[in-house]
Amino acid sequence: MNDLAFRLRDARATLSAVAVFVALFALYTLNHPAGFSANVVQTAANKGVLLAFVAVGQTFVVLTAGIDLSVGAVFILANCLASVVVTGSPGAVALGVAAVLGTGLACGLANGALVVYGRLQPIVATIASGAIYFGLALALRPEPGGDVDSTLADAVTGQLAFGVPASAVVLLAVMLLVWVPFRRSLIGRAVYAVGSAEASAYLSGLPIRRARLLAYASAGLFSAMGGLMLAFFTYSGEASASNASTYTLDSIAAIVIGGVSLFGGAGSAVGAVFGALIFRTINDLLFVFDLDPLWQPLFLGLVLLGAVSLGSARLLRLKNRLELFGS
Template identity: 65%
Template structure:
């Protein structure tokens, strides 16, 4: 297989997600009352980046053939925490941001340790830990409220030079700083190997436990970035189980729509990001076409079901599991 065909096969899911997102957003903006304006793009970007960061968190774990059902609750917990500590002066706000990110890392570390040393299935371990994280969020914010450092929030949710959404620039920075070095590192390649076949990776001397632990650690970090950004958008914290559950399910849909295999070993966080933006645009399309709000959860559920089915359909076309990883 030639180099360009290999690269195309490797990035097919990401490219398809990108194309579908562009087409859907073009339809959305052309039918929006305000048209394709800076305000419309900024609002859509701020909503999309929230899900994109949670989808990135999910991707780290799914690549290892696991699944993290606590990402939504880490998202909620760090949102509540940020509304307490990312306040005051620029210095105290910066320390608060560090505290929020360390909390996300701690949540990811707890998940990783339970899965690796507790020998529990990821789905069971993360359901249990997610309940604990939500309980902590309730302790912090029994009722919605709080505040955040305004200048930082405005800078990250506004527009750069009055044109480009700052949230998209921040998301691109996260990809460059977090995802690209990870995916090209030895531990990142080990995560792909573990997702392809854990037993084969172990027999080949791949550090399986380290790869899994790093994946959960980065998942917690990405989810905490999402929680932090939610605080910047809303200027408050809220311990909402509905929010946590929805973002967890939507992150799975975004991952599949972005071409990441739920069976592990293939895919990219960049594809998951475009899958998240595409999933958000579906909701926006329902708004501009005046779909009855009562029907929207049903439609989103059908999209989620279709995404999972599409992600699994390729299994029926292969005779050898190795064919799943071109």
């Protein structure tokens, strides 16, 4: 198999997610009263970017065959913290942004330490830590409120030239600066190896512990980016338990739709981004077609079940998981 064919096969799930998103978004804009306008695109991008950041964070962990059920809580904690510290002079705002991202990174590292050194199951560890992170968010914001720097908020949530959503550009820049170097690095290959065949990765001398720590740290960092963006969109913070649970579950749905295997070792953060955009577009389509709100959770659940089933069926057809990565 030549290099191009291998790359196309490796990116098949991601390319499928891109194609599905384009088709669904075209259907959405064709049926939206305002049509394909800059405001419609901006609104869709702003909603999609929030879930995309959390989904990318979840992707790092799932690639190691783990799962992080605290991403929603970190998302909310970052939102509440941003509403307290991202205000004041330009220097104070910069320090506030750094504090929010640093907090997300610290939460992720704590999760990684529990899993790697504490040898706890990821589900148990992240459920427990998520409760702690949400408690901290509630302590910061017992009631919705706060403020963020309006200049910075407007800059990252508005429109650029030709109506391009600034939030989408921010997401693209982060992906280019973080995901692309990660995917090509030794530690990035180790993350994939841990998820596909941990024993073989260990025997090959790959840094398994560092790979897992980095995966959970990245999950916390990207979740904090999402919470920071939420603060920029709403100009406030809110310790909402329902939002924490929703973003956690939706992040799992997004990565599955985007072609990331829940069994680990296969998928891409790019696919997760488009999976998040697909999931948000499906929500928008249900609104445009005026589906009864009582039926929407059932429909979304069926979509998720179908995506999981398709991903599992592919693995069940394989005699050897290495066929996912070879010719």
